[in-house]
Amino acid sequence: MFFHQDATFDQLSIHRVGNKSQEEFYILSEQPVPLENDDVLPPLLMQYFMSPFAKVNEVYRLFHPNGELALNEIYHFTKQFFKEQLAFHEYSQQIAKHLYEVCMHPKIKPGEVYVVSLNNVQIEGENYDAVGIFKSENKETYLKVYPNQGGFQLDYEEEAININKLDKGVIIVNVEEEEGYKVLVVDQTNKTEAVYWKDDFLKIKIRNDDFNQTGNYLKVYKNFVNEKLDDMFELEKADKIDLLNKSLNYFKEKETFDQEEFEEEVIGNPIAATMFNDFRSGFEDEFDSPFQSSFDIADKAVKKMEASYKTVLKLDKNFHVYLHGKREYIEKGFDEEKGMNYYKLYFENES
Structure with missing residues (x-):
């Protein structure tokens, strides 16, 4: 978990980066922004920079496609700064120049780049120093109303930044x-x-911790049920929802994931389990993100994925049937007289 409420920053540099493919340029400031005697701007900037990270759960790592981490430009310069081999403002200039070099898509917008050195950033229960790199691309127009000679005067400011809408940011x-x-x-x-x-x-890849193991496993199983099981089995929509409910309940009720247990309790079919293992292996190879046979289940990842699990049968525009379990209590049939499909539901109590 990331906690930024106690974080502070003591250095800030701002540069402007254009789109290289459009033959725009970058503008490097000559020195950091002085904030020592300003009691208003730093809290506003912290809100702008840090509040979007309050709900971020995924943790990434810098990497390089050929496996040589030192070739990652952000890693190279950041490591030099953390080891005090590169002054902060020079570090920020190197970051801005690197960003300019990768702005090659014609639709990338120019914008200001803010680089800050952070103190007391808390992640997973420990406090660390960090650096933040942020970019503002979208500007807005703001109205300003102020008293004037017994009434009010209206003015506006164009190309202003909304501090509640950070476009892009990274905290290392x-x-x-x-x-x-x-x-x-x-x-x-x-x-x-x-x-x-x-x-x-940045050149980043997801850190394969319990949060990502949990979320990715649920995601892969959902895709498997919706996309691949039909290749071997004839499944009704209710059957698929039942399988998804079983997987979600497994992750809700257990504290630790066990692959053999999951295959037995949730999948329940050796052929389907083999198909799923092949499907899962394809994900591992494509994203270089192997699954462990056992890992601690992250509740936050389960809650995040639960929202994407569809457990509703939508019947024309007349009915929505929510399925939470007990697949055997719902039957599907066809009424030849009406020429329509139907579902028969069994229940004990009506509320």
């Missing part, structure tokens, strides 16, 4: 250096060109 925590640090990422834009922030600029 000074811990586990040899593994690529612990990295938290925010990217509010989900368009195709936005992948440059994670893939080209």
